[in-house]
Amino acid sequence: MKRFNKVVSAAVASAMVLAMAACGGNATDGSQAASSAANSNAAASSEATGNTGADQTTGTSAGTFVIGGIGPLTGGAAIYGNAAMNGAQIAVDEINAAGGINGAQIKFLKEDDQHDPEKSVNAYNSLKDQGMQILMGTVTSTPCVAVADKAFADGMFVLTPSASSTDVIVNDNVFQVCFTDPNQGAKSAEYISDKKLATKIGIIYDSSDVYSSGIKDTFVKQAPEKGLAIVAEEAFTADSKTDFSTQLQKCQSAGAELVFMPFYYTEASIVLTQANNMGYAPIFFGVDGMDGILSAENFDTKLAEGLYMLTPFAADAKDAATVKFVDAYQKNYGETPIQFAADAYDAIYIIKAAIEQANVTPDQSIKEIGDALTSTITTIKYDGITGSDMTWAASGEVSKAPMAIIIKDGAYASVE
Amino acid sequence: MNFLIYLINGIGLGSVYAIIALGYTMVYGIAKMLNFAHGDVIMIGCYTVFLTMTRYGMNPYISVALSVVVCTLLGITIEKIAYKPLRRATSLAVLITAIGVSYFLQNAALLLFGANTKSFSNVVNVPGITLADGALKISGTTIVTVVVCIVIMLILTWFIKNTKAGQAMLAVSEDKDAAQLMGVNVNGTISLTFAIGSGLAAIAGVLFCSAYPTLTPYTGSMPGIKAFTAAVFGGIGSIPGAFIGGILLGIIEILGRAYISSQLSDAIVFAVLIVVLLVKPTGILGKKIHEKV
Numbered sequence A: 001m002k003r004f005n006k007v008v009s010a011a012v013a014s015a016m017v018l019a020m021a022a023c024g025g026n027a028t029d030g031s032q033a034a035s036s037a038a039n040s041n042a043a044a045s046s047e048a049t050g051n052t053g054a055d056q057t058t059g060t061s062a063g064t065f066v067i068g069g070i071g072p073l074t075g076g077a078a079i080y081g082n083a084a085m086n087g088a089q090i091a092v093d094e095i096n097a098a099g100g101i102n103g104a105q106i107k108f109l110k111e112d113d114q115h116d117p118e119k120s121v122n123a124y125n126s127l128k129d130q131g132m133q134i135l136m137g138t139v140t141s142t143p144c145v146a147v148a149d150k151a152f153a154d155g156m157f158v159l160t161p162s163a164s165s166t167d168v169i170v171n172d173n174v175f176q177v178c179f180t181d182p183n184q185g186a187k188s189a190e191y192i193s194d195k196k197l198a199t200k201i202g203i204i205y206d207s208s209d210v211y212s213s214g215i216k217d218t219f220v221k222q223a224p225e226k227g228l229a230i231v232a233e234e235a236f237t238a239d240s241k242t243d244f245s246t247q248l249q250k251c252q253s254a255g256a257e258l259v260f261m262p263f264y265y266t267e268a269s270i271v272l273t274q275a276n277n278m279g280y281a282p283i284f285f286g287v288d289g290m291d292g293i294l295s296a297e298n299f300d301t302k303l304a305e306g307l308y309m310l311t312p313f314a315a316d317a318k319d320a321a322t323v324k325f326v327d328a329y330q331k332n333y334g335e336t337p338i339q340f341a342a343d344a345y346d347a348i349y350i351i352k353a354a355i356e357q358a359n360v361t362p363d364q365s366i367k368e369i370g371d372a373l374t375s376t377i378t379t380i381k382y383d384g385i386t387g388s389d390m391t392w393a394a395s396g397e398v399s400k401a402p403m404a405i406i407i408k409d410g411a412y413a414s415v416e
Numbered sequence B: 001m002n003f004l005i006y007l008i009n010g011i012g013l014g015s016v017y018a019i020i021a022l023g024y025t026m027v028y029g030i031a032k033m034l035n036f037a038h039g040d041v042i043m044i045g046c047y048t049v050f051l052t053m054t055r056y057g058m059n060p061y062i063s064v065a066l067s068v069v070v071c072t073l074l075g076i077t078i079e080k081i082a083y084k085p086l087r088r089a090t091s092l093a094v095l096i097t098a099i100g101v102s103y104f105l106q107n108a109a110l111l112l113f114g115a116n117t118k119s120f121s122n123v124v125n126v127p128g129i130t131l132a133d134g135a136l137k138i139s140g141t142t143i144v145t146v147v148v149c150i151v152i153m154l155i156l157t158w159f160i161k162n163t164k165a166g167q168a169m170l171a172v173s174e175d176k177d178a179a180q181l182m183g184v185n186v187n188g189t190i191s192l193t194f195a196i197g198s199g200l201a202a203i204a205g206v207l208f209c210s211a212y213p214t215l216t217p218y219t220g221s222m223p224g225i226k227a228f229t230a231a232v233f234g235g236i237g238s239i240p241g242a243f244i245g246g247i248l249l250g251i252i253e254i255l256g257r258a259y260i261s262s263q264l265s266d267a268i269v270f271a272v273l274i275v276v277l278l279v280k281p282t283g284i285l286g287k288k289i290h291e292k293v
Helices: A002-027 A032-048 A078-097 A117-129 A141-154 A181-194 A210-226 A245-253 A265-277 A320-333 A339-358 A366-379 B002-031 B038-055 B060-086 B091-113 B140-162 B164-174 B176-181 B186-211 B221-234 B239-260 B265-279
Strands: A064-071 A105-112 A134-137 A157-160 A174-176 A200-206 A229-236 A258-261 A283-286 A308-310 A382-384 A387-392 A404-408 A411-414 B129-131 B136-138
Touching (some): A064 A078, A064 A117, A064 A339, A078 A320, A105 A117, A105 A339, A117 A141, A134 A339, A134 A366, A141 A157, A141 A174, A141 A210, A157 A366, A181 A258, A181 A308, A200 A210, A200 A245, A210 A229, A229 A245, A245 A265, A245 B002, A265 A283, A320 A339, A339 A366, A339 A382, B002 B038, B002 B136, B002 B140, B002 B164, B002 B186, B002 B221, B038 B060, B038 B186, B038 B221, B060 B091, B060 B186, B091 B221, B140 B164, B140 B239, B164 B186, B221 B239, B221 B265, B239 B265
Parallel strands (some): A064 A105, A134 A157, A200 A229, A200 A258, A258 A283
Antiparallel strands (some): A308 A404, A382 A387, B129 B136
16 A cells, blocks of 8 residues: 555656646746637637638648737627628638739638737737737727737737727837828818818817827817817716716807717717707717717617718728628628728738738748838838728838718718 | 706716616615626616517517516526525625626627617607706606606605515515514515516616617626615615615716816716715715624
8 A cells, every 4th residue: 555655646746747847838928828718718709799700720831821810809899890800801712712922821810809908918829829920900909009019029010900099009010001090180180170060179088098089189289270179178988988968068068060079989879869869969070980880780870960980991982992892791791891891801901912022921930921021011002992002101100091971861971 | 057957967867876776775775785787687678678679669668568577587587596595605705796697697698689789769758848948958768767766766665664575675684584583584585675676677777778878788887886886875775865876976977077077077976975985984874784793
């Protein structure tokens, strides 16, 4: 018996040594366990929301670029993440069907971050474990800031379709397809003044959100130069976004002819309802977060009649590229694509253009690909469905012309 | 004039908090537990009304009644499955379980109904009142919410004072073991409390979503926390206290936003709460309870 005990304890001791060695090996990538847990969660939730294009297997085979996509596929901002992933998937399918990038196919993997920075970093780690070489993401700003730092440490090339905060592009390796927040604010002020929509402006914004307050700040700075008077500047926060009666009342009392709303459509639909209830009918003007308001189930589209929004994409545009994309999107997903889908569609094609220009191959390391694409993207000029003659500064900011759309007869329509 | 408008908006918002707080305070008063899942039961109630009305075209009144039934059953089920096995456990264990139930309901709703925002149509078809040549408007929803809230408060007070089941609730809230010895069915009484509290949640949900018409799986969580604050403010366990606390919370929030800072409205609400609790630790109408050690 005693002898047996000795054998057992020796076995246990050696097992412990092995286990510790294994721990040491894993410690170089400390969050592996956490990220694979997050991975299975995300896989479960993307199944639940019925997403397509989930043919996800692990590992990189020769001759395949693995592009990762991160965005909110569930949660309050899910409409943006799902639209972006759908748009990207269409681009990937088109490119693969047409022979890939320099003959290499693309594998597109997506992960859910629920618009949460922590979950986004988990999603990033999980995608990296699955062999991601280039990141198309993340879709929303706050998580993107968190992921951008991780990606910078890895030297990975990041192209975000729609994270518009300037905080996103502080690192050299991150580029945007969408306008930055300051740009949106400045362009909105310019547009309102050029089209003589109004001179007395009321602003309602989400002071707890970097996207909303960023746009508001530049709008406020730009407005006096454009001859616009800001008569009311009212905030709300993530914790008090149900009642807007006070903010609207103050705008009305101050005589605002136009209410600028740089926030997302979920809150905007309440603002429009409450303004309607109190009989206040100024011009409402939103930015790209307003996109999607007509897709909210059971939303009374009459409330949004005449709502302007500054967004680079209009689904009713008649150019061949837009028509082709909108048709493919409607065929695959049964709805009209919003701007986020178009941004992501462009993002994949921009990555393709940069890869072709830089002449990188899938067998290079993440950092080699990242460095090559980072220096190449500033030299390319791209014509997409969210803007023509798009060029990039080394800062990561895109340069393209803005466009406004208006809601007319319950549908998005170009202003001109 | 603006002050009056703000005041009315404050009462409108406060009455919604009050009606949610009634459910909180009742469950706390009798079962001595904070049911953090209350806000999410409200959300389920809203989805029931939304789906029956928009997908199946039901009459609003029938769908509200149906939602009360669904929430009542849900409340009883939650109590039986999640809270009853913990009757003898520490109150912290029950609290954590309640938070777990809250997350469970949110994620279940996410799975069942999807994450996309739904736009709730107003169920209350009561015309508003216009005063002072159209400068002052009181919406039908606000009037109905305040009236419903007062009616529920009166019925609950009457029910607890004058019926056998109500007396049993009082007895259970005073001393569970003694009540059991006196022949009160403690488990049945607590189930009944949950049933009533959850039924109220359905009505609160319908009124909340009629006033603020967006519906997501997270709709219930923030008003739930505000209503909990209102219940503490008014004195948790006290039914009239929940009403007063809710209305005051709404008015303070709106006036703070209007006259001090729209950014700091929540901070102002909680600052007032802290002052009230420093002066009167049991809340405005709270009774001092002697804890037996």
